[in-house]
Amino acid sequence: MAAATGMLGAAALSSEAQDASSSQPFIERANPGQPGKGKVFALISPHLDDGPIFAGGTVAKLLNEGYTGYLIRVTNDEKDSYDLSLGETVLVNEQDTARFVKVAGLKKCYDLSYRNHGLDDVSRMEIRVRMVFLFRLLKVDTVITYNPWGHDEENPDHYVTAQAVEAACWMSGDHLDFPEHFEAGLKPHSVSEKYYYARGQHLVNRVVDISATVQQKREYIAACRNMINNMVRSTNEALKHRGLKISAFMGDEDAANRAFIDARMIAAAKKVGEKYGLEYAEEFHYIGPDHFMDEYIRANAQPIS
Numbered sequence: 651m652a653a654a655t656g657m658l659g660a661a662a663l664s665s666e667a668q669d670a671s672s673s674q675p676f677i678e679r680a681n682p683g684q685p686g687k688g689k690v691f692a693l694i695s696p697h698l699d700d701g702p703i704f705a706g707g708t709v710a711k712l713l714n715e716g717y718t719g720y721l722i723r724v725t726n727d728e729k730d731s732y733d734l735s736l737g738e739t740v741l742v743n744e745q746d747t748a749r750f751v752k753v754a755g756l757k758k759c760y761d762l763s764y765r766n767h768g769l770d771d772v773s774r775m776e777i778r779v780r781m782v783f784l785f786r787l788l789k790v791d792t793v794i795t796y797n798p799w800g801h802d803e804e805n806p807d808h809y810v811t812a813q814a815v816e817a818a819c820w821m822s823g824d825h826l827d828f829p830e831h832f833e834a835g836l837k838p839h840s841v842s843e844k845y846y847y848a849r850g851q852h853l854v855n856r857v858v859d860i861s862a863t864v865q866q867k868r869e870y871i872a873a874c875r876n877m878i879n880n881m882v883r884s885t886n887e888a889l890k891h892r893g894l895k896i897s898a899f900m901g902d903e904d905a906a907n908r909a910f911i912d913a914r915m916i917a918a919a920k921k922v923g924e925k926y927g928l929e930y931a932e933e934f935h936y937i938g939p940d941h942f943m944d945e946y947i948r949a950n951a952q953p954i955s
Protein backbone atom coordinates (compact mmCIF):
# COMPACT_ATOMS: atom_id res chain seq x y z
CA MET A 651 0.00 0.00 0.00
CA ALA A 652 2.81 2.37 0.95
CA ALA A 653 4.66 1.56 -2.28
CA ALA A 654 1.52 2.07 -4.37
CA THR A 655 0.84 5.41 -2.68
CA GLY A 656 4.43 6.41 -3.32
CA MET A 657 4.11 5.61 -7.03
CA LEU A 658 0.85 7.55 -7.32
CA GLY A 659 2.47 10.45 -5.50
CA ALA A 660 5.34 10.49 -8.00
CA ALA A 661 2.90 10.32 -10.89
CA ALA A 662 0.91 13.19 -9.45
CA LEU A 663 4.05 15.27 -9.11
CA SER A 664 5.14 14.67 -12.69
CA SER A 665 1.71 15.50 -14.15
CA GLU A 666 1.52 18.68 -12.04
CA ALA A 667 4.98 19.71 -13.20
CA GLN A 668 3.84 19.17 -16.78
CA ASP A 669 0.74 21.35 -16.30
CA ALA A 670 2.72 24.04 -14.50
CA SER A 671 5.36 24.26 -17.21
CA SER A 672 2.89 24.88 -20.07
CA SER A 673 3.43 28.41 -21.37
CA GLN A 674 -0.14 29.68 -20.97
CA PRO A 675 -2.16 29.33 -17.78
CA PHE A 676 -5.58 27.69 -17.98
CA ILE A 677 -8.39 30.27 -17.96
CA GLU A 678 -11.24 29.24 -15.66
CA ARG A 679 -14.39 30.99 -16.86
CA ALA A 680 -17.79 31.55 -15.24
CA ASN A 681 -19.95 28.45 -15.48
CA PRO A 682 -23.70 29.04 -15.86
CA GLY A 683 -24.44 25.62 -14.35
CA GLN A 684 -23.92 24.35 -10.83
CA PRO A 685 -20.79 22.20 -11.15
CA GLY A 686 -19.91 22.92 -7.52
CA LYS A 687 -23.15 21.48 -6.14
CA GLY A 688 -22.36 18.94 -3.43
CA LYS A 689 -18.76 20.16 -3.16
CA VAL A 690 -17.14 21.92 -0.21
CA PHE A 691 -14.38 24.52 -0.14
CA ALA A 692 -12.43 26.00 2.76
CA LEU A 693 -11.06 29.50 2.41
CA ILE A 694 -8.11 29.42 4.78
CA SER A 695 -7.17 32.96 5.66
CA PRO A 696 -4.30 33.70 8.09
CA HIS A 697 -5.97 37.10 8.54
CA LEU A 698 -9.53 38.06 7.70
CA ASP A 699 -8.68 40.23 4.67
CA ASP A 700 -6.26 37.85 2.86
CA GLY A 701 -8.96 35.68 1.27
CA PRO A 702 -11.29 38.50 0.17
CA ILE A 703 -8.39 40.54 -1.29
CA PHE A 704 -6.58 37.79 -3.20
CA ALA A 705 -9.39 35.35 -3.99
CA GLY A 706 -12.72 37.13 -3.35
CA GLY A 707 -13.85 36.91 -6.97
CA THR A 708 -13.04 33.18 -7.11
CA VAL A 709 -14.79 32.54 -3.78
CA ALA A 710 -17.89 34.28 -5.16
CA LYS A 711 -17.67 32.27 -8.39
CA LEU A 712 -17.47 28.93 -6.54
CA LEU A 713 -20.39 29.92 -4.27
CA ASN A 714 -22.45 31.03 -7.29
CA GLU A 715 -21.74 27.64 -8.88
CA GLY A 716 -23.17 25.69 -5.96
CA TYR A 717 -20.25 25.09 -3.59
CA THR A 718 -20.72 25.13 0.20
CA GLY A 719 -18.00 27.37 1.63
CA TYR A 720 -16.32 27.64 5.03
CA LEU A 721 -13.85 30.18 6.34
CA ILE A 722 -10.96 29.08 8.54
CA ARG A 723 -9.39 32.21 10.09
CA VAL A 724 -6.06 31.20 11.54
CA THR A 725 -5.03 34.18 13.72
CA ASN A 726 -6.97 36.57 15.96
CA ASP A 727 -5.93 39.66 13.95
CA GLU A 728 -4.91 41.50 17.11
CA LYS A 729 -2.31 43.64 15.27
CA ASP A 730 -4.55 45.14 12.58
CA SER A 731 -6.18 48.46 13.51
CA TYR A 732 -5.24 52.15 13.36
CA ASP A 733 -5.83 53.50 16.86
CA LEU A 734 -7.63 50.80 18.86
CA SER A 735 -6.28 48.86 21.84
CA LEU A 736 -5.27 45.22 21.37
CA GLY A 737 -8.51 43.97 22.98
CA GLU A 738 -10.67 46.32 20.91
CA THR A 739 -8.82 45.24 17.77
CA VAL A 740 -9.55 41.55 18.40
CA LEU A 741 -13.24 42.32 18.94
CA VAL A 742 -13.77 44.58 15.93
CA ASN A 743 -12.01 42.14 13.58
CA GLU A 744 -14.11 39.30 14.99
CA GLN A 745 -17.25 41.34 14.25
CA ASP A 746 -15.99 42.09 10.73
CA THR A 747 -15.36 38.35 10.24
CA ALA A 748 -19.01 37.67 11.04
CA ARG A 749 -19.98 40.39 8.55
CA PHE A 750 -17.85 38.85 5.79
CA VAL A 751 -19.28 35.37 6.42
CA LYS A 752 -22.82 36.78 6.18
CA VAL A 753 -22.20 38.97 3.11
CA ALA A 754 -20.51 36.10 1.25
CA GLY A 755 -23.04 33.44 2.27
CA LEU A 756 -20.39 31.18 3.78
CA LYS A 757 -21.74 28.45 6.05
CA LYS A 758 -19.50 29.10 9.05
CA CYS A 759 -16.18 30.48 10.25
CA TYR A 760 -13.78 28.41 12.32
CA ASP A 761 -11.48 30.77 14.28
CA LEU A 762 -8.24 29.03 15.23
CA SER A 763 -7.33 32.20 17.21
CA TYR A 764 -3.54 32.02 17.15
CA ARG A 765 -1.79 35.28 18.03
CA ASN A 766 -1.30 37.58 15.09
CA HIS A 767 2.29 37.84 13.65
CA GLY A 768 3.48 34.95 15.84
CA LEU A 769 2.50 31.85 13.88
CA ASP A 770 6.14 30.83 13.34
CA ASP A 771 6.37 30.22 17.08
CA VAL A 772 3.48 27.72 17.07
CA SER A 773 4.02 24.00 16.45
CA ARG A 774 3.43 23.31 12.74
CA MET A 775 2.20 19.85 13.73
CA GLU A 776 -0.46 21.38 15.98
CA ILE A 777 -1.80 23.61 13.16
CA ARG A 778 -1.64 20.69 10.72
CA VAL A 779 -3.62 18.38 13.02
CA ARG A 780 -6.31 21.04 13.45
CA MET A 781 -6.51 21.38 9.65
CA VAL A 782 -6.69 17.59 9.17
CA PHE A 783 -9.53 17.43 11.69
CA LEU A 784 -11.50 20.17 9.92
CA PHE A 785 -10.86 18.72 6.43
CA ARG A 786 -12.23 15.37 7.62
CA LEU A 787 -15.12 16.89 9.57
CA LEU A 788 -16.27 19.21 6.75
CA LYS A 789 -15.24 16.80 3.92
CA VAL A 790 -13.34 19.61 2.22
CA ASP A 791 -12.80 19.06 -1.54
CA THR A 792 -11.10 22.36 -2.34
CA VAL A 793 -8.85 24.74 -0.43
CA ILE A 794 -8.04 28.37 -1.21
CA THR A 795 -5.03 29.83 0.60
CA TYR A 796 -1.50 31.27 0.25
CA ASN A 797 0.99 29.45 -1.96
CA PRO A 798 3.52 27.67 0.28
CA TRP A 799 6.11 28.26 -2.49
CA GLY A 800 5.34 31.94 -3.20
CA HIS A 801 8.35 34.29 -3.42
CA ASP A 802 8.89 37.45 -1.40
CA GLU A 803 6.44 36.49 1.35
CA GLU A 804 7.52 38.30 4.50
CA ASN A 805 4.66 37.44 6.87
CA PRO A 806 5.18 34.26 8.94
CA ASP A 807 1.40 33.95 9.45
CA HIS A 808 1.07 33.56 5.68
CA TYR A 809 3.81 31.01 4.97
CA VAL A 810 3.24 28.91 8.10
CA THR A 811 -0.49 28.63 7.31
CA ALA A 812 0.31 27.68 3.71
CA GLN A 813 2.75 24.95 4.74
CA ALA A 814 0.34 23.47 7.30
CA VAL A 815 -2.50 23.40 4.77
CA GLU A 816 -0.37 21.81 2.04
CA ALA A 817 0.66 18.91 4.29
CA ALA A 818 -2.82 18.49 5.79
CA CYS A 819 -4.46 18.22 2.34
CA TRP A 820 -3.01 14.77 1.62
CA MET A 821 -2.43 13.59 5.18
CA SER A 822 -6.15 13.92 5.93
CA GLY A 823 -6.71 11.05 3.47
CA ASP A 824 -4.30 8.68 5.18
CA HIS A 825 -5.73 6.02 7.50
CA LEU A 826 -2.62 5.89 9.70
CA ASP A 827 -2.48 9.64 10.43
CA PHE A 828 -4.33 10.59 13.64
CA PRO A 829 -6.47 7.39 13.65
CA GLU A 830 -8.21 8.43 16.88
CA HIS A 831 -10.32 10.72 14.64
CA PHE A 832 -11.96 7.58 13.17
CA GLU A 833 -13.13 6.41 16.57
CA ALA A 834 -14.93 9.75 16.85
CA GLY A 835 -16.79 8.96 13.60
CA LEU A 836 -14.62 10.77 11.04
CA LYS A 837 -13.23 9.09 7.93
CA PRO A 838 -10.04 9.65 5.90
CA HIS A 839 -10.74 12.42 3.38
CA SER A 840 -8.11 14.10 1.23
CA VAL A 841 -8.44 17.50 -0.45
CA SER A 842 -8.44 17.17 -4.25
CA GLU A 843 -8.18 20.78 -5.49
CA LYS A 844 -5.99 23.66 -4.34
CA TYR A 845 -6.11 27.28 -5.42
CA TYR A 846 -2.95 28.98 -4.10
CA TYR A 847 -2.54 32.77 -4.29
CA ALA A 848 0.57 34.83 -3.52
CA ARG A 849 1.56 38.44 -2.92
CA GLY A 850 4.79 38.17 -4.90
CA GLN A 851 5.97 36.12 -7.87
CA HIS A 852 4.83 32.52 -8.13
CA LEU A 853 4.10 29.86 -10.70
CA VAL A 854 0.72 30.86 -12.13
CA ASN A 855 -1.00 28.05 -14.03
CA ARG A 856 -4.63 29.09 -13.56
CA VAL A 857 -6.39 32.41 -14.07
CA VAL A 858 -9.96 32.78 -12.87
CA ASP A 859 -12.15 35.19 -14.85
CA ILE A 860 -13.90 37.21 -12.14
CA SER A 861 -15.56 39.77 -14.44
CA ALA A 862 -18.99 38.49 -13.33
CA THR A 863 -18.13 38.49 -9.62
CA VAL A 864 -16.00 41.61 -9.17
CA GLN A 865 -18.88 43.41 -7.41
CA GLN A 866 -19.10 40.55 -4.91
CA LYS A 867 -15.33 40.77 -4.39
CA ARG A 868 -15.72 44.49 -3.66
CA GLU A 869 -18.44 43.76 -1.05
CA TYR A 870 -16.34 41.01 0.59
CA ILE A 871 -13.38 43.38 0.98
CA ALA A 872 -15.64 46.18 2.23
CA ALA A 873 -16.90 43.79 4.94
CA CYS A 874 -13.36 43.87 6.40
CA ARG A 875 -14.21 47.41 7.48
CA ASN A 876 -11.63 47.96 10.24
CA MET A 877 -8.71 46.50 8.27
CA ILE A 878 -9.47 48.58 5.19
CA ASN A 879 -9.91 51.67 7.36
CA ASN A 880 -6.46 50.98 8.82
CA MET A 881 -5.03 50.93 5.28
CA VAL A 882 -6.87 54.16 4.38
CA ARG A 883 -5.71 56.04 7.46
CA SER A 884 -2.13 54.75 7.17
CA THR A 885 -2.09 55.86 3.52
CA ASN A 886 -3.45 59.30 4.53
CA GLU A 887 -0.72 59.57 7.16
CA ALA A 888 1.99 58.71 4.62
CA LEU A 889 0.54 61.23 2.14
CA LYS A 890 0.43 63.89 4.85
CA HIS A 891 4.18 63.50 5.39
CA ARG A 892 4.62 64.27 1.70
CA GLY A 893 2.31 67.32 2.00
CA LEU A 894 -0.40 65.56 0.00
CA LYS A 895 -4.00 64.42 0.45
CA ILE A 896 -6.57 62.48 -1.56
CA SER A 897 -10.06 63.83 -0.89
CA ALA A 898 -11.74 60.51 -1.76
CA PHE A 899 -9.84 58.84 1.12
CA MET A 900 -11.13 61.35 3.68
CA GLY A 901 -14.51 62.00 5.32
CA ASP A 902 -17.17 59.30 5.51
CA GLU A 903 -15.49 56.02 6.53
CA ASP A 904 -17.46 53.69 4.29
CA ALA A 905 -17.07 55.95 1.23
CA ALA A 906 -13.32 56.37 1.90
CA ASN A 907 -12.91 52.59 2.32
CA ARG A 908 -14.68 51.91 -0.97
CA ALA A 909 -12.62 54.54 -2.83
CA PHE A 910 -9.47 52.84 -1.51
CA ILE A 911 -10.72 49.35 -2.46
CA ASP A 912 -11.37 50.54 -6.02
CA ALA A 913 -7.99 52.29 -6.28
CA ARG A 914 -6.02 49.35 -4.86
CA MET A 915 -7.66 45.93 -5.00
CA ILE A 916 -10.15 46.30 -7.85
CA ALA A 917 -7.55 48.17 -9.94
CA ALA A 918 -5.14 45.27 -9.29
CA ALA A 919 -7.74 42.71 -10.46
CA LYS A 920 -8.26 44.80 -13.62
CA LYS A 921 -4.52 44.87 -14.27
CA VAL A 922 -4.32 41.08 -13.91
CA GLY A 923 -7.31 40.72 -16.27
CA GLU A 924 -5.61 42.87 -18.93
CA LYS A 925 -2.71 40.40 -19.06
CA TYR A 926 -5.09 37.68 -20.24
CA GLY A 927 -7.63 39.66 -22.29
CA LEU A 928 -10.20 39.56 -19.48
CA GLU A 929 -11.97 42.41 -17.71
CA TYR A 930 -11.05 41.30 -14.17
CA ALA A 931 -9.10 38.25 -13.03
CA GLU A 932 -7.29 36.51 -10.16
CA GLU A 933 -4.14 34.39 -10.57
CA PHE A 934 -3.43 31.08 -8.86
CA HIS A 935 -1.04 28.20 -8.65
CA TYR A 936 -3.61 25.43 -9.01
CA ILE A 937 -3.14 21.77 -8.14
CA GLY A 938 -5.99 19.53 -9.24
CA PRO A 939 -6.93 15.86 -8.91
CA ASP A 940 -4.48 13.25 -10.18
CA HIS A 941 -5.80 11.81 -13.48
CA PHE A 942 -2.60 9.97 -14.43
CA MET A 943 -4.16 6.46 -14.34
CA ASP A 944 -7.60 7.33 -15.77
CA GLU A 945 -6.75 6.03 -19.25
CA TYR A 946 -5.24 2.81 -17.91
CA ILE A 947 -8.26 2.20 -15.68
CA ARG A 948 -10.67 2.87 -18.59
CA ALA A 949 -8.80 0.37 -20.75
CA ASN A 950 -8.22 -2.35 -18.13
CA ALA A 951 -10.78 -2.20 -15.35
CA GLN A 952 -13.62 -4.76 -15.26
CA PRO A 953 -16.71 -5.00 -13.04
CA ILE A 954 -16.00 -7.13 -9.93
CA SER A 955 -19.00 -9.47 -10.29
Ligand SMILES: [Zn+2]
Pocket residue numbers: 696697700805808
Ligand atom coordinates in the same frame (compact mmCIF):
# COMPACT_ATOMS: atom_id res chain seq x y z
ZN1 LIG B 1 -2.44 38.56 5.90
